[in-house]
Amino acid sequence: MSFRPEPALADGTPEGTAVLLCNLGTPDAPTAPALRRYLAEFLGDPRVVEIPPLAWKPVLHGIILRTRPAKSAAKYASIWTPDGSPLKVWTEKQATLLRGYLGERGHRVAVEYAMRYGQPSIATRLDALKARGATRVLVLPLYPQYSCTTTASVLDAVQAWGRGVRRLPEFRFVNQYHDHPGYIDALVRRISQYWMTHGRPDRLVLSFHGVPQRTRELGDPYHDQCHATARAVAARLGLDDSQYVVTFQSRFGRATWLQPYTEPTVVGLARAGVRRVDVICPGFVSDCIETLEEIGMEVRQAFLGAGGQAFHHIPCLNDLHEWIAALAAIAEQHLAGWPTRASAPRPLM
Ligand SMILES: C=CC1=C(C)c2cc3[nH]c(cc4nc(cc5[nH]c(cc1n2)c(C)c5CCC(=O)O)C(CCC(=O)O)=C4C)c(C)c3C=C
Numbered sequence: 001m002s003f004r005p006e007p008a009l010a011d012g013t014p015e016g017t018a019v020l021l022c023n024l025g026t027p028d029a030p031t032a033p034a035l036r037r038y039l040a041e042f043l044g045d046p047r048v049v050e051i052p053p054l055a056w057k058p059v060l061h062g063i064i065l066r067t068r069p070a071k072s073a074a075k076y077a078s079i080w081t082p083d084g085s086p087l088k089v090w091t092e093k094q095a096t097l098l099r100g101y102l103g104e105r106g107h108r109v110a111v112e113y114a115m116r117y118g119q120p121s122i123a124t125r126l127d128a129l130k131a132r133g134a135t136r137v138l139v140l141p142l143y144p145q146y147s148c149t150t151t152a153s154v155l156d157a158v159q160a161w162g163r164g165v166r167r168l169p170e171f172r173f174v175n176q177y178h179d180h181p182g183y184i185d186a187l188v189r190r191i192s193q194y195w196m197t198h199g200r201p202d203r204l205v206l207s208f209h210g211v212p213q214r215t216r217e218l219g220d221p222y223h224d225q226c227h228a229t230a231r232a233v234a235a236r237l238g239l240d241d242s243q244y245v246v247t248f249q250s251r252f253g254r255a256t257w258l259q260p261y262t263e264p265t266v267v268g269l270a271r272a273g274v275r276r277v278d279v280i281c282p283g284f285v286s287d288c289i290e291t292l293e294e295i296g297m298e299v300r301q302a303f304l305g306a307g308g309q310a311f312h313h314i315p316c317l318n319d320l321h322e323w324i325a326a327l328a329a330i331a332e333q334h335l336a337g338w339p340t341r342a343s344a345p346r347p348l349m
């Protein structure tokens with residue numbers, strides 16, 4: 001490892017404080033080669049697939065990376081926008097809006113976003129922030145529920161970057177905000193606004209990304225935090241237990257993942273005569289392939305094909321005002337005690 005010379009640092013000034021939003025990441029293009037690069041990095045992360053590398057690497061490189069990239073690329077092509085992958089478009093917008101929001105509230109902080117897999121990487125963004133004089137960095141993963149597969153992996157990437165740096169910034173790290181009142185408010189607002197224009201469903205499905213059941217047995221709080229989010233939202237919407245259901249989507253591989261699974265659940269609801277379901281994905285704060293393609297297309301087809309009458313996919317929080325306000329509140333709480341405001345002279349009366 002080689003240490004590079006360090007640029008001068010803006011110690012003690014508010015400009016030295018930065019917020020780094022971190023999301024999962026997405027391929028650069030909806031093509032098989034781009035998917036292969038992205039999936040190799042993502043599925044090669046030992047936090048994501050907890051199989052010993054000697055056993056996993058031959059399967060990953062010999063089977064999965066030969067077949068999945070082309071299939072996934074076709075799915076990404078169906079949701080790609082002129083500005084790129086929806087996940088990246090929304091994440092970038094959230095960073096821009098948060099920058100403005102914190103600025104309006106008098107904070108002089110740099111706000112950037114980074115991706116755990118693909119670009120802009122966490123290391124690239126930390127290099128850039130440090131070059132701009134950042135001496136304090138608040139890392140805010142865009143995962144409301146803590147999981148070792150996602151949240152912990154963001155910290156791994158920050159630590160990996162730090163191993164090559166002589167003079168480290170001071171770091172703070174947001175672990176979770178699954179029950180933060182601002183986040184719950186934003187979800188309630190998103191759903192109730194949707195129902196004002198589209199009417200109410202017979203059943204609300206709150207679908208979260210799945211993880212292997214084994215991670216729960218080993219102590220991952222993710223499952224319980226998903227249920228805590230769902231209970232808080234349902235209580236605020238006045239829903240009783242018969243009016244909503246929590247499910248887990250995006251299962252990968254043959255192991256048992258958290259249950260019940262989203263698609264078989266909505267198929268079962270259709271077969272039981274439930275006419276309309278609305279699906280919201282509270283764990284995803286930005287629409288992405290998992291919400292737009294898997295829920296909006298695959299799960300929709302499954303519900304309608306099993307006799308369901310109406311399927312509504314409620315959008316993620318994306319650029320909802322209440323969500324940006326929640327992000328600002330979460331950031332502010334974690335920035336407490338760090339200089340973020342210029343000590344401007346008192347204005348002349
Ligand atoms: C293989 C294991 C996987 C685990 C564990 C996992 C956990 C997990 N993922 C998210 C959020 C997202 N995942 C997304 C896509 C995605 N996820 C996996 C696999 C695992 N995820 C794959 C292989 C993919 C790629 C798509 C595909 O080929 O099927 C995305 C969307 C990315 C995008 O570009 O739009 C998000 C977001 C969470 C929150 C989570 C654990 C809690």
Ligand SMILES: [Fe+2]
Binds near residue numbers: 209250
């Ligand atoms: Fe995932």
Ligand SMILES: [Fe+2]
Binds near residue numbers: 250290
């Ligand atoms: Fe999926």
